[in-house]
Amino acid sequence: MGRQRRRDGRTLGQVGDREVAPAASGPAGAAGPRPAAEAPAPHLALAGIERRFGAVAALAGVDLAARPGEFLTLLGPSGSGKTTLLKVVAGFEPPDRGRIALAGRDITALAPAKRDIGMVFQHYALFPHMSAAANIGFPLAMRGQSRTAMREKVAAALALVGLSGYDDRLPRQLSGGQQQRVALARALVFGPALLLLDEPLGALDRKLRGQMQSEIKSLQRRLGITTLFVTHDQEEALALSDRIAVMNEGRIAQIGTPEDLYRRPATRFVAEFIGEANIFRGRAGVVSGDKVEVRLESGAAMRASLAPGDRTVHYGADLALVVRPERPRRLAPGETAENGVSGIVAEATYLGETIRYRVTLDGGSDFFLRWPADGATLAPGMRVTLGWGVVDMNAVLWG
Amino acid sequence: MSVLTRRLRAEAAPLVLGTLPLLFVFSFFLYPLLRLFITSFHGGDLSGYERALTDSLYAGVLLDTVRLALVVTAICFVLAYPVAYLLSNASRLWAAIGFGCLLLPFWTSVLVRTYAWMILLGRNGIVNRTLLDLGFITEPLPLLYNETGVVIGMVHVLLPYMVFPIYAVMLRIDRDLPAAASGLGASPWRVFTRIYFPLTLPGAYAGAVLVFVVALGFFITPALLGGGRVMTIGLLIEQQVRQFLDWPFAAALSALLLAAALLIQSAFHRALRGDSAWR
Numbered sequence: 025m026g027r028q029r030r031r032d033g034r035t036l037g038q039v040g041d042r043e044v045a046p047a048a049s050g051p052a053g054a055a056g057p058r059p060a061a062e063a064p065a066p067h068l069a070l071a072g073i074e075r076r077f078g079a080v081a082a083l084a085g086v087d088l089a090a091r092p093g094e095f096l097t098l099l100g101p102s103g104s105g106k107t108t109l110l111k112v113v114a115g116f117e118p119p120d121r122g123r124i125a126l127a128g129r130d131i132t133a134l135a136p137a138k139r140d141i142g143m144v145f146q147h148y149a150l151f152p153h154m155s156a157a158a159n160i161g162f163p164l165a166m167r168g169q170s171r172t173a174m175r176e177k178v179a180a181a182l183a184l185v186g187l188s189g190y191d192d193r194l195p196r197q198l199s200g201g202q203q204q205r206v207a208l209a210r211a212l213v214f215g216p217a218l219l220l221l222d223e224p225l226g227a228l229d230r231k232l233r234g235q236m237q238s239e240i241k242s243l244q245r246r247l248g249i250t251t252l253f254v255t256h257d258q259e260e261a262l263a264l265s266d267r268i269a270v271m272n273e274g275r276i277a278q279i280g281t282p283e284d285l286y287r288r289p290a291t292r293f294v295a296e297f298i299g300e301a302n303i304f305r306g307r308a309g310v311v312s313g314d315k316v317e318v319r320l321e322s323g324a325a326m327r328a329s330l331a332p333g334d335r336t337v338h339y340g341a342d343l344a345l346v347v348r349p350e351r352p353r354r355l356a357p358g359e360t361a362e363n364g365v366s367g368i369v370a371e372a373t374y375l376g377e378t379i380r381y382r383v384t385l386d387g388g389s390d391f392f393l394r395w396p397a398d399g400a401t402l403a404p405g406m407r408v409t410l411g412w413g414v415v416d417m418n419a420v421l422w423g
Numbered sequence: 424m425s426v427l428t429r430r431l432r433a434e435a436a437p438l439v440l441g442t443l444p445l446l447f448v449f450s451f452f453l454y455p456l457l458r459l460f461i462t463s464f465h466g467g468d469l470s471g472y473e474r475a476l477t478d479s480l481y482a483g484v485l486l487d488t489v490r491l492a493l494v495v496t497a498i499c500f501v502l503a504y505p506v507a508y509l510l511s512n513a514s515r516l517w518a519a520i521g522f523g524c525l526l527l528p529f530w531t532s533v534l535v536r537t538y539a540w541m542i543l544l545g546r547n548g549i550v551n552r553t554l555l556d557l558g559f560i561t562e563p564l565p566l567l568y569n570e571t572g573v574v575i576g577m578v579h580v581l582l583p584y585m586v587f588p589i590y591a592v593m594l595r596i597d598r599d600l601p602a603a604a605s606g607l608g609a610s611p612w613r614v615f616t617r618i619y620f621p622l623t624l625p626g627a628y629a630g631a632v633l634v635f636v637v638a639l640g641f642f643i644t645p646a647l648l649g650g651g652r653v654m655t656i657g658l659l660i661e662q663q664v665r666q667f668l669d670w671p672f673a674a675a676l677s678a679l680l681l682a683a684a685l686l687i688q689s690a691f692h693r694a695l696r697g698d699s700a701w702r
Binding site for chain 2: 139162
């Protein structure tokens, strides 16, 4: 009973309060004293989640913690387990193993209806026989709220997503973007402890997608609601997230801020999946602190940075060297750099702010550059020598 | 010139293609129907209609028929809904088995099935014998040659007509919808009453119309399982033609039956439209 009342209190009516104290959403604050830790207590904590479908392990032991108010993205190719993980959190898919805690209580065995989680489905899953207002009012009706309270909150939620006056429209009378907003309002109106977004932008056209991205982001900031977002679109993930968990084959390959993932990928998969990457393969030579000297297959030597605290790389290890296409610069004759390659410009593609070059290296492989369009430019057929520093190149294990 | 002929050909093609079916429909359906109407006004009077609607005997039969059809429709719905639900959620194999069970009798002659029911439902039929032997009853239940028998037989024949439309609608329901509802706090019962059931109503309406209209004109099953003690408008028409050779009156009854079917069909249709404006 007490829980019920407290939950009902945390609704959109309190949008304003949340703005003042975004992190202090009720149950998280009420979770009680925690052992001293540098990070705030996780709002959502997944531990050892496993889920098999027959012989296939969709989730092979996932640990994940989201901080209060955080926008956390699960990014991965299709089949990486990100949607399964979202369903496990929502309660539509029982995990074979592992525990889920939300706002300090174990919800592993709870029915979806009792989890206090708002979800926006990939195709919105609006109830086609109900008006926009009835759709948004549904979670309130299920919580036994009075008609007057419902009317107020539904109106507030519609206003929040910029759809005031659309109360009586049926889903099929709304555009894709409007349906998306109704779905968002419906997922937020009851003040859930967690918001789940399952590729909600996939069905929208490009321009609308950009607009919805910034709206979702600002709404999430204003409400301070912890959000778990699933996407296979890396640009979307980079644009929206506080942190990104890159998933591959049922595991989290790396979790970090967008910048971390781009600048310091921990695995070759992450390097290739996020942004564009030039990758060289070679064997580790001297490992010194966070630097490593690498002998390439071609026989050339390169120097690269290791992730801080990386103890996996040792002498003779099979390594992938990652250099992002905007890092190399052109070397003048006689000029040297810590790392260098040379080749012939094969192709230049104008992309607006940047130009993308494909350079055929002397060994025959392709190397990509992405330089500002207003800086120095190259023409196809030119012979170039390119150089970059140790800090511009990361070494990770090949396997 | 050639352009003109080509255009003519293009315009004539649907006409040519459509002629045969149109001719067929007209000569085997519309024309006989027209003749039926003309016959029902035999001698330019409305006495046939007057008799059918004012004579309490015949009006009663008409009402009884409608009531019987409604009862059959309701029972079909109650039985078909769970069956359709199971089929739409079953694995491929079980769905195939279920459809086999449903379609096998569907492909068997109504006559054969009706006689089979006579064997099952009689005083010494399998049903009564089993119940007697098990001691559930001491007297054989009157299952044959009364309305109970007729209802059982008709439900058996008409059940697939109810299952298929409901099944088709259930298959099309987005599986995310019940999931979304439960995620928003709805108990399984409320997911069903607020989301799932309303979404299946169009199928239920379609099935109900089909079963009801067919049940209105049912002949063989009431004739055999009713044993002369259950009178429906179909039986009445047959009686008028065969025993009394009163073609005008039979035609008037047929026209009334048709009118009743159309009336109820349009009423259902209106209800369906009102209820599924979202489709």
